[in-house]
Amino acid sequence: MQWEWTDARYFLAVARDGATLRAANRLGVNQTTCARRIAALEEALQLKLFTRSGSGYELTDAGRALVPAAEALEAAADGFAATAGATSRGLNRALRLTTAEAFERRIAAPALAAARRRLPGLRCELEVTTDKRDLVRGDADIAIRGGPPPQDGGLICRRLGDIVWGVYRHVSYPHPVSMDAIGDHAFASVEGQALAGLKALVPEARVVQITSTLQAVIETLRAGDCIAGLPTFVGDHEADLVRCGLVDEGETDWAIWLLYPERLRGSPEVRVMADCIVEQMAATRQAA
The missing domain is CATH 3.40.190.10 (Periplasmic binding protein-like II)
Structure with missing residues (x-):
């Protein structure tokens, strides 16, 4: 009869707890299952692993000799589960x-x-x-x-x-844009924090269109009738936008x-x- 390596879990639990009831509770099974698996392991190995008495289960010499090997199996199984879990988390x-x-x-x-x-x-x-x-x-x-x-x-x-802000126009915008006369032009802006920042940095800005997205501001510029303040790492990457100048933000973190x-x-x-x-x-x- 071939032994099941998973029976090492039952063997170790009983060896540590000295009783099939406590071992079964540790493993989340019933006491009958635990006792049956220990008996099956002893029969497969042709070894007496425990002596049974009214006080519980006590390891025999053969049982004590097998404890280190069973602990190695337990460590290997735990390592296998941990590696599988980490791999699953990484993949899923x-x-x-x-x-x-x-x-x-x-x-x-x-x-x-x-x-x-x-x-x-x-x-x-x-x-x-x-x-x-x-x-x-x-x-x-x-x-x-x-x-x-x-x-x-x-x-x-x-x-x-x-974050560096610049003032941008589309290539089709019909008027020259001077940073000294920025208030002469209509602005488009994203709502919220960007709009508040524009008003703080360019108090004279005349905002005629407010949008909910940055892309909508860029599309508004492409219509050719507004200018806008944009972060330079956004505006400088749009080939059809022209940076007119930088907004002086003073000391900022x-x-x-x-x-x-x-x-x-x-x-x-x-x-x-x-x-x-x-x-x-x-x-x-x-x-x-």
Whole structure:
């Protein structure tokens, strides 16, 4: 009769607990199953592993001799399960990245593609939103944000680069644009933080169109009747837009930030994704 290597679990549990009832509770089975598996193992090995008495099960000399080998089997099984679990997470777990629209096309999307090439089978979820997700709570794994230095506790923060704003027109815009007379022109802007920033930096700006997306602002510029303030890493990459000048922001600590929670510091998926984001940001700045 051939023995089943999984019976080593029952053997070790009884050896450690000295009773089939306690061992069964540890293994999540009933006492009859545990006793039957021990008996089957003894029959298959042709060895007496325990002496039975009213006080429980006591190891025989043969049983004690087999304990180290059974523990090695247990360690190997645990290692097998851990490796399988890590592989499954790497292949099946979706890495969640959240960012604003300004960073999606030039940074986030290319970085996600690069990460998938390095970790075949990696699934990714990209959320493009102006809402701030709670990374510590687990609303997302990684964020690319623009603004002042984050004050959130429990986050690893990497500064990717400064945010520099420029004033842009389309090549079809019929009027010359001077930064000294910026108030002479109609502006388009994204709503929310971008609009507030425009009004703060260019108080004389006359905003005639407000949109919900950055791409909509770019399309408005292509209509040829407005100018707009855009981050230079966005505007400089649009071949049909002309930068008219830079907006003087004075002393500012606003930047682009890569963020992820401390609890994910050792995650291989997060480490690869972070590296790809840093590399893509560097490539974007070189191409500008």
